[in-house]
Structure formats: structure tokens, C-alpha cells
């Protein structure tokens with residue numbers, strides 16, 4: 001079910017549980033601001049999720065409320081994860097679903113990194 005991006009943060013969401021170590025995930029990256037782990041249902045040969053450590057529902061919530069340090073730290077983490085995975089030369093796509101029409105399902109901000117094949121048009125037509 002897509003979420004409502006205007007909702008309050010729910011600390012029982014699955015990515016909050018991953019951050020607290022209550023649910024396992026392979027941490028590909030971990031710093032003060034972000035972690036990255038493989039998507040459990042990959043939609044490309046490489047499909048990585050990067051999430052901020054802070055409690056933010058969506059891109060909207062994060063861009064409105066996060067500190068400059070959190071925003072810089074998170075954006076740099078996304079870039080570092082892709083770079084360290086060797087994705088810059090072949091290319092990659094970032095996606096951050098926000099709210100109902102985008103079909104965001106997990107109410108903790110996450111950026112998808114897709115790579116590993118020609119990714120086709122940006123959106124289904």
C-alpha cells in the first residue's frame with residue numbers, strides 16, 4: 001500500500017527496525033548520516049537502498065526538516081555508495097518515491113540506486 005507522505009514518522013517502519021538492528025540487512029555502507037543495503041526484491045542487477053539515520057518520512061520531510069549537515073552527509077553518502085560500487089562509468093539511476101502517486105511503500109526516506117543494465121525510459125508510459 002502506498003503511504004501518505006504527510007503522515008507523522010512511524011518508528012515501527014521496517015527501515016527504522018533495520019537502523020536499530022532489529023531486522024537484518026547487509027550494510028554496504030555506514031557512516032554518521034546514512035546506511036546502505038541491498039534491496040530485498042531487486043529490480044535491476046544492482047539495486048541498493050540508501051537511507052538517512054534520522055527519522056524522516058520522505059524526501060519532502062527530509063528537505064524541510066533535516067539540518068544542513070544531515071542533508072550534505074546523506075547526499076554525499078548516496079554518491080559514495082554508487083562510486084564505491086563502480087557505477088559511475090557504466091551509469092546509474094537514483095529514485096526517491098514520495099507519497100501515494102509515486103507508490104512509496106516504506107515511510108522512511110530512501111533513495112534507490114539502480115544499475116547493471118540499460119535502464120530504459122525514465123517512466124512507464
Ligand code: AMP
Pocket residue numbers: 014023025037038039040041042049096097103104105106
Ligand atoms: P518504495 O516503494 O520506494 O517505498 O520502496 C521500498 C523498497 O523497500 C522496495 O523496493 C522493497 O523491495 C524494499 N524493501 C522492503 N523491505 C526490505 C528489507 N527488509 N530489506 C531491504 N529492502 C526492503
